Amino acid sequence: MTGKQLKQSLVFNIFRLISLSVVAILFVILGFIVTRGIKVVNWEFLTSMPKDQMTHGGIYPAIIGTLCLIAGSMVFAFPIGVMSAIYMNEYLKESFLKKFIRTMTNNLAGIPSIVFGLFGMALFVNTMKFGDSIIAGSLTLGLMALPVIIRTTEEALKSVDDSLRIGSYALGATRLQTIRRVVLPVAFPNILTGLILSIGRVSGETAPILFTVAAYFLPKLPSSIFDSVMALPYHLYVLTTSGTNVTESRPMAYGTAFVLIMIVLILNLLANLVRRIAGKKTKMN
Amino acid sequence: MPEYKVEVKNLDLFYGDFQALKKINFTAEPNTVSAFIGPSGCGKSTLLRMFNRMNDLIDGVRFTGEIYIDGKDVFAKSVDVDGLRKSVGMVFQKPNPFPKTIFENVAYGLRVNGVNDKHFIEKQVIEAIKKAALWDEVKDKLKKSAMELSGGQQQRLCIARTLAVEPALILMDEPASALDPISTGKIEDLIFELKNQYTIIIVTHNLQQAGRISDYTAFFYLGELVEWNKTKIIFTNPSDIRTQNYITGRFG
Numbered sequence: 001m002t003g004k005q006l007k008q009s010l011v012f013n014i015f016r017l018i019s020l021s022v023v024a025i026l027f028v029i030l031g032f033i034v035t036r037g038i039k040v041v042n043w044e045f046l047t048s049m050p051k052d053q054m055t056h057g058g059i060y061p062a063i064i065g066t067l068c069l070i071a072g073s074m075v076f077a078f079p080i081g082v083m084s085a086i087y088m089n090e091y092l093k094e095s096f097l098k099k100f101i102r103t104m105t106n107n108l109a110g111i112p113s114i115v116f117g118l119f120g121m122a123l124f125v126n127t128m129k130f131g132d133s134i135i136a137g138s139l140t141l142g143l144m145a146l147p148v149i150i151r152t153t154e155e156a157l158k159s160v161d162d163s164l165r166i167g168s169y170a171l172g173a174t175r176l177q178t179i180r181r182v183v184l185p186v187a188f189p190n191i192l193t194g195l196i197l198s199i200g201r202v203s204g205e206t207a208p209i210l211f212t213v214a215a216y217f218l219p220k221l222p223s224s225i226f227d228s229v230m231a232l233p234y235h236l237y238v239l240t241t242s243g244t245n246v247t248e249s250r251p252m253a254y255g256t257a258f259v260l261i262m263i264v265l266i267l268n269l270l271a272n273l274v275r276r277i278a279g280k281k282t283k284m285n
Numbered sequence: 286m287p288e289y290k291v292e293v294k295n296l297d298l299f300y301g302d303f304q305a306l307k308k309i310n311f312t313a314e315p316n317t318v319s320a321f322i323g324p325s326g327c328g329k330s331t332l333l334r335m336f337n338r339m340n341d342l343i344d345g346v347r348f349t350g351e352i353y354i355d356g357k358d359v360f361a362k363s364v365d366v367d368g369l370r371k372s373v374g375m376v377f378q379k380p381n382p383f384p385k386t387i388f389e390n391v392a393y394g395l396r397v398n399g400v401n402d403k404h405f406i407e408k409q410v411i412e413a414i415k416k417a418a419l420w421d422e423v424k425d426k427l428k429k430s431a432m433e434l435s436g437g438q439q440q441r442l443c444i445a446r447t448l449a450v451e452p453a454l455i456l457m458d459e460p461a462s463a464l465d466p467i468s469t470g471k472i473e474d475l476i477f478e479l480k481n482q483y484t485i486i487i488v489t490h491n492l493q494q495a496g497r498i499s500d501y502t503a504f505f506y507l508g509e510l511v512e513w514n515k516t517k518i519i520f521t522n523p524s525d526i527r528t529q530n531y532i533t534g535r536f537g
Contacts, residue, residue: 166342167446170374185385
């Protein structure tokens with residue numbers, strides 16, 4: 001081996017070590033949560049109300065609350081985000097307006113989540129008088145997820161080969177028909193990726209729901225979108241720091257973290273499956 | 286079936302400040318194949334895209350002059366551009382089938398033009414695939430993805446897709462340049478067949494191809510239509526020295 005080759009193999013081995021250490025960190029975190037969390041996770045934990053000052057019982061209302069918030073925020077943010085991205089990528093020519101919208105979208109992504117929480121409280125909870133409610137929390141989380149959805153959808157649309165659009169126009173299709181019948185089906189798997197990413201983000205956020213929906217302790221299920229709910233990330237925070245008996249409820253906290261991770265993981269796998277099936281149908285070359 | 290005559294009158298075209306076409310005058314008779322030849326950047330593809338107004342999609346294109354297809358002004362305010370594109374088919378350099386089934390690729394033009402009659406669509410699709418000389422190769426896999434076809438088959442599928450909406454004028458932008466010699470031969474045979482029913486204008490870099498398949502040849506150079514005439518005359522007795530230099534391979 002010459003000196004040059006030696007140097008090269010040394011450098012790449014260092015790179016390899018570093019990238020493996022990233023994987024290692026993930027596994028350490030997962031292992032830490034799983035080993036501690038799995039002990040308390042059983043059917044009762046998943047399906048019953050918390051009791052004895054949250055040191056026993058389950059986290060059922062928090063699971064349902066988080067699922068409601070995921071669904072609510074996506075119902076709101078997904079169509080708006082996808083439509084904005086379509087407008088920007090398919091209709092708007094390169095212009096000041098387009099640059100302006102894109103810059104503002106990026107700025108929106110940079111706003112700290114606690115600021116979204118404050119804004120959501122001011123607008124949805126107080127001004128619009130939704131109170132601490134699923135709808136207020138969903139709207140706040142949805143706002144936060146918008147830039148992620150817009151950006152990933154835009155990328156997905158951009159990756160659709162222009163020759164397909166041109167081919168469609170040449171057959172007499174309108175712009176809208178081209179988008180609906182050619183562009184969207186091809187971009188769909190990648191648009192789903194944006195949905196997955198934003199679900200991951202939304203389900204783990206605590207700050208935006210703190211003042212808009214999350215209940216400290218509410219051992220019943222919501223009956224309408226104007227009820228407040230418990231949610232997994234906030235419940236985790238409560239169990240760890242501000243419960244009445246933090247030491248006793250610690251195992252419950254690990255269990256909650258475990259469930260939260262599992263929900264995100266399962267949703268990811270599910271969306272990946274859909275993505276793969278959809279991707280097969282519209283596979284390019 | 287209408288027989289489309291194509292006339293270009295005094296067409297000037299600019300991309301920004303660059304003049305891409307200079308005072309073009311040209312006529313294509315019905316049921317003939319006209320070949321546009323000339324070095325890259327001479328404006329031949331730009332002119333081709335004027336016939337179905339594909340240049341509308343490009344920013345910064347300005348033009349003056351007129352194009353008449355079947356006696357109708359292509360640029361008249363009243364023209365429905367989508368309707369125009371339906372009656373003027375276009376085949377591109379790189380095969381661009383949609384990532385749909387073979388059947389749906391060919392049915393696409395009908396569907397976007399509001400045809401819902403299942404039996405009619407089926408009839409048109411089968412007929413178009415047969416006309417495009419692809420039927421024997423795909424008849425058992427119409428429900429399979431068009432992406433599974435070879436490049437040459439994909440290009441014939443794109444031709445079938447164009448034929449299904451019954452255009453009278455077909456534009457081809459170097460339709461065989463991305464294909465192997467055998468596929469190219471098939472496309473050329475096909476063009477020869479199709480001119481019985483359609484007016485065809487083809488852009489090509491391949492002079493032998495122009496010689497083999499076209500009735501008329503137009504030579505473009507630096508945005509000018511240097512000369513156009515019967516293909517035989519252009520290739521044996523061109524009147525402009527630039528044409529002669531080009532076809533004898535002295536430049537381009």
